[in-house]
Amino acid sequence: MGASFVYVFIFLLTLLLYVFLRKNKKESQQIAKLPPGSMGWPYIGETLQLYSQDPNVFFAEKQKRYGEIFKTHFLGCPCVMLASPEAARFVLVTEAHLFKPTYPKSKERLIGPSAIFFHQGKYHTRLRRLVQGSLSLDAIKNLMGGLGAIAASTFDSWAGGHVVNTYQEMKKLSFDVGILIIFGNLEARYREELKKNYLIVDKGYNSFPNNIPGTRYKMALQARERLTKIISDIISERKEKKLIEKDLLGCLLNSKDENGQILMVDQIMDNIIGVLFAARDTTASAMTWIVKYLHDNPKLLEAVKAEQNAIRRQNDEANQPLSWSQIRNMPLSSKVVLESLRMASIISFTFREAVADVEYKGYLIPKGWKVMPLFRNFHHNPEFFPDPQKFDPSRFEVAPKPNTFMPFGNGVHACPGNELAKMEMLIVIHHLVTKFRWEVVGTESGIQYSPFPVPMQGLPARFWKESSN
Numbered sequence: 001m002g003a004s005f006v007y008v009f010i011f012l013l014t015l016l017l018y019v020f021l022r023k024n025k026k027e028s029q030q031i032a033k034l035p036p037g038s039m040g041w042p043y044i045g046e047t048l049q050l051y052s053q054d055p056n057v058f059f060a061e062k063q064k065r066y067g068e069i070f071k072t073h074f075l076g077c078p079c080v081m082l083a084s085p086e087a088a089r090f091v092l093v094t095e096a097h098l099f100k101p102t103y104p105k106s107k108e109r110l111i112g113p114s115a116i117f118f119h120q121g122k123y124h125t126r127l128r129r130l131v132q133g134s135l136s137l138d139a140i141k142n143l144m145g146g147l148g149a150i151a152a153s154t155f156d157s158w159a160g161g162h163v164v165n166t167y168q169e170m171k172k173l174s175f176d177v178g179i180l181i182i183f184g185n186l187e188a189r190y191r192e193e194l195k196k197n198y199l200i201v202d203k204g205y206n207s208f209p210n211n212i213p214g215t216r217y218k219m220a221l222q223a224r225e226r227l228t229k230i231i232s233d234i235i236s237e238r239k240e241k242k243l244i245e246k247d248l249l250g251c252l253l254n255s256k257d258e259n260g261q262i263l264m265v266d267q268i269m270d271n272i273i274g275v276l277f278a279a280r281d282t283t284a285s286a287m288t289w290i291v292k293y294l295h296d297n298p299k300l301l302e303a304v305k306a307e308q309n310a311i312r313r314q315n316d317e318a319n320q321p322l323s324w325s326q327i328r329n330m331p332l333s334s335k336v337v338l339e340s341l342r343m344a345s346i347i348s349f350t351f352r353e354a355v356a357d358v359e360y361k362g363y364l365i366p367k368g369w370k371v372m373p374l375f376r377n378f379h380h381n382p383e384f385f386p387d388p389q390k391f392d393p394s395r396f397e398v399a400p401k402p403n404t405f406m407p408f409g410n411g412v413h414a415c416p417g418n419e420l421a422k423m424e425m426l427i428v429i430h431h432l433v434t435k436f437r438w439e440v441v442g443t444e445s446g447i448q449y450s451p452f453p454v455p456m457q458g459l460p461a462r463f464w465k466e467s468s469n
Contacts, residue, residue: 035080035363037062037070045073055348055449059083059374069363075104079370080363081349085384085403088373090360091352092411096120099352099371101413106209106217110201110224111277112270117413124412127271130255132416134248135181140420141324142246143180147424148322150176151431158463163441166291167458170284177424178279181417182272183234184247193230197223198276205277206451224273231269248275275417282346283421285452287428289344290336292455293391294433295440300336300393305433307332312434327426335393337425341407343391345376346452350409375406438463 040046050058059081062070068084082088091099100120103111108118116127133139154173158164175198179191186194204220211218235253244250252268294301311326349372358365365371380388384404385395408415415421432438441460447453 033362033364034366035069035071036066037072037081039071039073039078043076045076045078047074050074054447056376056380059349059377063374063377069361077370078366079372080365081372081374083374083377085378085401085406087360088375088378088406089403089410091371091373092350092409092413095358096411096413098355098358100355102351102353102370104209107205109209110205110220111274112266114264114267114270115274116271117274117278120412126255126257128412128416130251131248131271131275134246134251135417135420137419139246140181140423143420144324144327144423144427145321146180146185147177147427148431150180151427155431155436155463156465159436159465161462161464163460163462165458166461167284167288167454170287171280173428174280174284174287174424175276177283177420178276180247181279181420182248182275184245184250186234190230190234194227197226197230198273201227201273202277202281227273228269231272232265235265235268248272278415279417279420281452283424285346285454286337286341286344286421287425288454288459289346290340290425290429291432291438291461292440292459293340293343294336294429295438295461297391300391301433304333304336304429308430308434311430322427322430327423330426330430332393333426333429334422335396336429337422338396338405338407339391339393340425342379342385342405344453345379345407347407347409348376348453349374350413373406375409378404379407435466436463437466 038046040049046058062072062081063083068082069087070081070083072079072081082091097120101117103118108115111117116124116131119127150173154169154176158169175195179186179194183190200223201220204216204218204223207216207220209217211221234249238245238249238253244254249268249272252263252271256262294304307330311322311330315322315326352371352373354365354367354369354371357367378384381404382388384401403410406414408418408421438461441462442457444456446456448456
């Protein structure tokens, strides 16, 4: 009788425990629910809606309907969109270890799986330290002359009043800057081969990924193999000549970790190609917008010209080039750069992936879901930037509220080359406004995405060299 009672007691206790745990599980699921939003059609989700309209309108309408955190489904992935600075900081800074960088495998294959963008943890920290070291303020001071020469040579090729595609030309300029920071003064034969094959990779980067011969993606993969061979030859030549350079390649070649391990050649190559990608299109897009915004604001252009011509006259009298101290003392031009980055929001959003179930403000972000902080949404939020559609550099006379302005991202994966990019833009402004006048061709306005936002048709324009100032 006693034994039977014990068995019944254990059974009832187990049953009660089961009911209690099940109830708690349901309650926890109710507490942490998925964010509001629509997942669209099976598999394709809302991809068609996103790409059939201005993506900014798509995201703005979602935010208006659902709030600052909402779910959607596109490019085959369930996603959580975050449209507040606090949420972006949560993902990129305070809880960054819970969200890994993520890219489509097809893009990883073209850049290289060992590139810094695709990693977190120890390896990422090591690579970031190396890249930041080669792009530190002290390091980029020594690039002033080289950047100035590239800008002057590029603009001279535009002179004469013929129509140029501003964006495509700025991409050429940024590519040459990328070559300079990675390889230093590289031989012309290597530079031309790198450029030729990089352009093929670039054309295939956003194409449909397949291995059918003759397709853009297949040709990009083949060009990627040729890039590997070219970089390998450059590395072999450096080792043979025992050259110790202070450029990025030199930093990567001479790096040793705490155990004395050097980087593998494949790791070096992937990161070189990755930096070329990072250095080119985004900066070129920003510089194209600067040309447009200055053109569209004549009074502002005259004020910027006055600032830059004062510097030019000072240098002409002393027979000296543009200096680092002068770059650091261009108050109006610096605000033009910042406002251009805000208005254009070249990086409209970034991709992360939850590595575990994460709860944020009562919402569940399931493991494996993509998470996208929407930088453009808070760059264009009137709460943080009054009259956000107006180009107004004076708004940066006061620092923006914390976490509301992230043109280079935030946290451990923020762009390590942001100081170089800003310096490049200021050098371009200096050479452009002191030596040239220009007019935009055509009346078509708007934005096209390729994939970064640029003025329509790449901003066709005519440039003439000023005879005097």
